[in-house]
Structure formats: C-alpha cells, structure tokens
Amino acid sequence: MKSVVNSHFSNCNMDVVKEILEKSAYDVEKYKSITVNKHIDLVYDLGTLLATDTNELDTELLRKRPNDYLRDLARDNAQLLVNQIWDLPTERVDGIVVGKFPPQKTVLPRMKPVPRPKPLTKWQQFAKDKGIQKKKKNKLSWDEQLRKWVPTYGFKRAQSEKEKSWLLEVPGNADPMEDQFAKKSQATSEKVAKNELQRLRNIAKAKKIKIPRVGVTNSEVSTAKDLQTAVTVAKASTASLGKFQSKLPKEKEARGVADITPGVTRKRKLPPVSGAEERSENLAIVDTILNKKPKLDIEKAVARHISNEQLERSQEKQSSGNRSSKGKGKANSKKPKGGKGQRKGKTSGGRKRR
Secondary structure, eight states: OHHHHHHHHHHHHHHHHHHHHHHHHHHHHHSOOSOOOOSSOOEEETTTTEEEOOSOOOHHHHHHOHHHHHHHHHHHHHHHHHHHHHTSOEEEETTEEEEOOOOOOSOOOOSSOOOOOOOOOHHHHHHHHHTOOOOOOOSEEEETTTTEEEESSSHHHHHHHHHHTSSOOOOTTSOTTSOHHHHHHHHHHHHHHHHHHHHHHHHHHHTTOOOOOTTOOOTTTOOHHHHHHHHHHHHHTSTTTTTTOOOOTTOOOOSSOTTTSTTOOOOOOOOOOOHHHHHHHHHHHHHHHHTOOOOOOHHHHHHHHHHHHHHHHHHHHHHHHHHHHHHHHHHTSOOOOOOOSOOTTOOSOOOOOO
C-alpha cells in the first residue's frame, strides 16, 4: 500500500514539474530578452525611426519556415531600435518625459508633392492686414419678441425667423395682390446665390484663374470678349441649345467657353503616345520622303507628246496661210485705169454699157 502511494505521489510531482516547465518555456517565448546580438551593428537614423540591417539572411531557415524567421527578425530589429530610443536624452514637459530626437539623415521620397498652403480668402486677407481677430460667437441669444433663447446661426435660427415674421406688411407702392412671402423668399435665394458667386470668384482670384463675366453687360467693367462670351453662353442656354437662335450681323462665337457652354461636345484628348511608337512614326515619314520615286505614266506621256505635235502642225499651217494671203494682196493691188472721153466713130447718143 505504501509503495502504491509513493508511486502515485511521484507521478503527480512529474506532472507538476512538466506543467511548470511548459509555462516557463511559454513565458520565455512570449517575453523575450531585450538584449539582441548581431554580427554587424545596425545603422540607425532616429530622426526618421529607421534601422538598416546589413547582416546576411539564413537561407535554410528562410526556406524551411519563412513566416517564423521573418517575424523573429523583425522583432529583434525593432527591439534594437527601441533600445536606441531609450538611450536618447530626455526632458520633462508638462509632467511628461519627452525624448530629444536628432535631425533626420535619410531623405524619404514622396509619391506626391508636398501640398501647398491653402490660399487666403478675400476676407481673411483683409482681416490679416487690418489685424482683425476672430471672436467666438455665442451660440444662443435672447429674443425679446419670442421671449426665449434662440440660436445665433443654424437651421433653428431660420425657424425662429419664420416664427417672428408670420405677418408681413404690404408696402404702399406695391401691388396688394402680390405675395410678400414669395418675394422675400426669392430675395433671400438671390442673396445666397450672390454670396456663392462671390465666394467662387474669390477662390479663382486667389488661384490666379481668369474667369469671364458671364451675364455682365455693364460697359464700364466688361470688355468686348466678356460680352461675346456672355452672348454665346446665353444663346446656348435655351431649350434647343441655341439651334434656332438667330445671329446678329458680323457676330462671332466666343472661343474657349466649352466648359461653361451647355450642349457643346468636347473633344477627347488622345492618350499619350509612347516613345517607341513616336520614333517608328517619324522614321516611316522620313523613309517615305527619302525613298520617294517619280511615277511614270506612259499613256499620259504619249498623249501629251501627240498633243504637242498637233499643236505645232496647226501653228505651222496658220503661219503659211498668212504668208500666201499677203502675197495675193500685193499682186492684185494695182487695177487698170479706165479711158476718158467718147469712142471714135460714134456720135449718136444711146444707152451706155455697164
């Protein structure tokens, strides 16, 4: 009985020891040492938190278990980088320990350029020049008419204005049947549109973009190009896109307004040609110019030769005819003169011969 108890107790001890060893191995695997040994020290750039490992890779381990090997390698290098960060000089700022990092040595490339600062609006530039500082507005204000606190801005402010203006007075010079609420709503929408147009103009002015004054017909501020642009856009804004609009005498259409003219088909830009295609096209053009041979059309050449011979013969005949006509004229130019007086032996009168 005693031997059985001893054997059972020894088995229990072995199980406890095995469990303790497994737990310690797990802890060692989970919480590795902060000391890492490398054959070649890493090159550090703490300004950019960069560590460069120039040691050779273990190809056998990388081939057998690549995931575990790369994970352990990344962990060791990260531990070395953290060790270097903890060796930096520190200072306390607002009760927090802050490390002093050195300036960066490595210039990291960017995929896109550094974004430019956003240009100031017209009001922001004016406030900056005049030294006007932005003050925080109160969210609520007391309204004596409604006898309650109303917000100073937002949709609830518009709702409170509707509650206040439930009754509108008709002006003396206005039509009594005119809807004053619709008139006020239209004036508000026009004011909002005007503010939005001014905002877009300020953005274009800050970015130095020239925009036409579409719809502006004031001769003092509008140029001929602006008026031409306004006429072109106004004609294309009809239901037929300007198809049935008549033109004025000597009227010209504005150019460069396809983006703001409705219904205009824009030309698609061709994709950029590669260097090899452009080179082959240029070489083909040069070959056609240098290797160009004159084409001989035999039928056309024979016909031209025959026509030239016929022309020469006709000219010769015409010249010979002119010579013969001139010779005949000289021979027959002198005519014999008729005799004067009466015939001899004939005294009696009679009919004259003709």
